[in-house]
Each structure stands twice: as structure tokens, then as C-alpha cells.
Amino acid sequence: MTILVTGxxxxxxxxxIxxxxARNADVRALVRDPAKANFPESVTVAQGDLLDVDALRNxxxxVSTLFLLNGVVADEFTQALIVLNVAREARIKRLVYLxxxxxxxxxxxxxxxGKFGVERMIEQMGFDATILRPAYFIQNDITIKDVISGYGVYPMPIGSRGLAMIDSADIGEIAALELLRRAQAIDPLPTTRLNLVGPDTLTGEDIAAIWSEVLGREISYGGGDVEAFEQNLRTFMPSWMAYDMRLMSERFISDGMRPEDGDVERxxxxxxxxxxxxxxxxxGISKSA
Incomplete structure (x- = not known):
């Protein structure tokens, strides 16, 4: 009953992982570079990536159950479809998709x-799946902690509709629980979707207020200048990705990223x-600084 973890x-x-x-599962990890695979000894490491068909087959x-995570890359959709097809070829039916x-x-x-397209393919290909739908990762803001502390500004253009931000460790634990639930089930389980959200739905002003309290000085919200946000991102990522992030931020501002009734309790x-x-x-960030 081996569980394969991608990403x-x-x-x-x-x-x-x-x-x-921690729950004594039989775990295999797919990694590009085994030298970077700092896992417990019980974890089996398989070298490869999501476009290497031979490596995926190996x-x-x-494997009984698959955790599919693929990053925001230009060929993300193709990667996912290759993995799903090889998984079906390998007779893997049980799946958790991020x-x-x-x-x-x-x-x-x-x-x-692209991710919605993958969700549809999972359903049409007949997988026994949990589709995890996380909101904004709290840990994304590690990249801007120096801006917050150094300039007194929370710069992310998240707007006033509110985002139900979730901690990455909570996502990982929920994914593990769902993988084990499916791996250990005697009979196939129906495909389900879970919104992964944090306990609070926060606006830009809310987050600035949290940082003001934690740091003991005034932190302001930088507002919703998505054009400036895109231009800043272009200094360290491809232009297509920076534009993708800008489009996402525009939807943060216009729609928010709010939980449905019962998500937090569930x-x-x-x-x-x-x-x-x-x-x-x-x-935690302020104490480690």
C-alpha cells in the first residue's frame, strides 16, 4: 500500500511526507534531485519529473495511492495530464490532487x-479522488517579511473582500489524512472536493493591523496597485508568471477568496x-527575526 508523493x-x-x-505509511517521493531529498530513512526516493514518462512509470x-502536486509552470496542465495517464496505465485509482x-x-x-481542467479530467478518467482546493498560502508572505519590517507596509494587493488564508502545514496534514483515508478504504470512495481555508477571512487592512500589533508599531496596507505588483514580480520571475499573478490579484480585489458555509468547522x-x-x-516570524 505505497503512497507516491509528487512535489x-x-x-x-x-x-x-x-x-x-508520522502515521507509519509506506511512502515514496518523486524528486528531480535525490541529493536534495532530506527525508526520513523509511521514505523511498524515486528520481524524475512530471514530464519524464519512463521515470513516472518506474x-x-x-503504488496504490497518488498525491499529485505540480507547480505554477508554463506546462502545468500538460504535466498533470501526463501523470494522470501514466497513473491510469499503472492501475492507480486512488488520488489526492492539490x-x-x-x-x-x-x-x-x-x-x-488549468487546475480546473485537471479536476475535470480526474472526474472523467474515473479516479477515486479527493480534490483539495486551498486558499492563499499564509507562508507566501515569508517573501515580504523584510518589506513589512523594513518599510512598515504590507504590500500584497489582496483588497477588501477578504482571503481565507491557510497555513501550509495544515494543508500538508489534511492531504496526508485524505491519502490515508483513501489508501486504507476497502471499497472505492466517491470523489470529493474540500476547500482548504484558515480560521479567519482577512483583508489587506486586517493583515496590516495584525502586523502592527505583533511588531508594536504602525504597519499600513499598501493598497491595490496591481500594475506595480506585476512590475515588481517581473524582476525575479518570467513575464508570463508575473502577469498570471497580477490577474490573480485582480480577482482577489474584485471577488475575494472566501470560504463556504461549514468549511472551517469541517x-x-x-x-x-x-x-x-x-x-x-x-x-512566529517576528520571534525568528
Whole structure:
């Protein structure tokens, strides 16, 4: 009953691995560079990537359950479809897929639309699947902590509709629980979707207020200048990706990223504890600085 984890060395995948190992699962990790695979000894490492068909076939040998995570890249949709087809060829039926919340709403945002397409293929190909739809990752804001502390500004253009930000560790634990639920089920389980959200739905002003409290000085919200946001992103990522992020931010501002009724309670019950909050994150970051 081996569980294969893709994206295993990333921010989410490493939490999935940790949680599965803690529950004594038989885990295999697909990685590009085994030298970077700092996993417990019980984890089997398979080298390859999501476009290497031979490597995928090798990694999926004798696997019962698959965790599919592929990043925001230009060929993300192709990667996912290759993996799904090789998985079907390997007779893997049980799957947990990391999509994104509102993938069917943010229809003009490339990586959202791509993930919604993958969701549809999972259903049409007959997988026994849990589709996880996380909101904004709290840990995305690690990249701007120096701006917050150095300039007194929270710069992310998230607007006033509110985002239900979730901690990456919570995503990893929920994914592990769903993988085990499906791997251990005697009979096939119906395909389900879970919105992964944090305990609070926060606006830009809300987050600035949290940082003001945690740091003990005034932090302001930088507003919704998505053009400036795109131009800044272009200094360290490809132009297509920066534009994708701009389109996403425009939808943050116009639509928000809000939970549905019952989402928070459902996840709290699944974890058996409270969800980690943005304030928890901010306090942890300030103490480690």
C-alpha cells in the first residue's frame, strides 16, 4: 500500500511526507534531485519529473495511492495530464490532487483555469479522488517579511473582500489524512472536493493591523496597485508568471477568496484541533527575526 508523493521537496510536499511518515505509511517521493531529498530513512526516493514518462512509470510501480502536486509552470496542465495517464496505465485509482479554491470562478487566471481542467479530467478518467482546493498560502508572505519590517507596509494587493488564508502545514496534514483515508478504504470512495481555508477571512487592512500589533508599531496596507505588483514580480520571475499573478490579484480585489458555509468547522473536525491563524504565523516570524 505505497503512497507516491509528487512535489515532495516543496513547501507542501515536505509536510505531506512528514505527516505520512508520522502515521507509519509506506511512502515514496518523486524528486528531480535525490541529493536534495532530506527525508526520513523509511521514505523511498524515486528520481524524475512530471514530464519524464519512463521515470513516472518506474515511480508508480506497485503504488496504490497518488498525491499529485505540480507547480505554477508554463506546462502545468500538460504535466498533470501526463501523470494522470501514466497513473491510469499503472492501475492507480486512488488520488489526492492539490488544486486551488475558486478554480471554477477565477476563469481568466491561467493557473486557476488549468487546475480546473485537471479536476475535470480526474472526474472523467474515473479516479477515486479527493480534490483539495486551498486558499492563499499564509507562508507566501515569508517573501515580504523584510518589506513589512523594513518599510512598515504590507504590500500584497489582496483588497477588501477578504482571503481565507491557510497555513501550509495544515494543508500538508489534511492531504496526508485524505491519502490515508483513501489508501486504507476497502471499497472505492466517491470523489470529493474540500476547500482548504484558515480560521479567519482577512483583508489587506486586517493583515496590516495584525502586523502592527505583533511588531508594536504602525504597519499600513499598501493598497491595490496591481500594475506595480506585476512590475515588481517581473524582476525575479518570467513575464508570463508575473502577469498570471497580477490577474490573480485582480480577482482577489474584485471577488475575494472566501470560504463556504461549514468549511472551517469541517477542517477543524478533520484535524481534531484549531486551524493555524495568520496571527500565529506573524508571531512566529517576528520571534525568528
Amino acid at each position: 515532495a521537496t516543496g513547501n507542501i510536499g515536505r509536510h505531506v 512528514h505527516q505520512l511518515v 515511480a508508480m510501480s506497485d 488544486s486551488v479554491i475558486h478554480s471554477d470562478v477565477y476563469v481568466n487566471v491561467p493557473h486557476f483555469a 477542517l477543524t473536525n478533520l484535524l481534531g484541533r484549531r486551524l493555524r491563524s495568520y496571527r500565529d504565523f506573524a508571531v
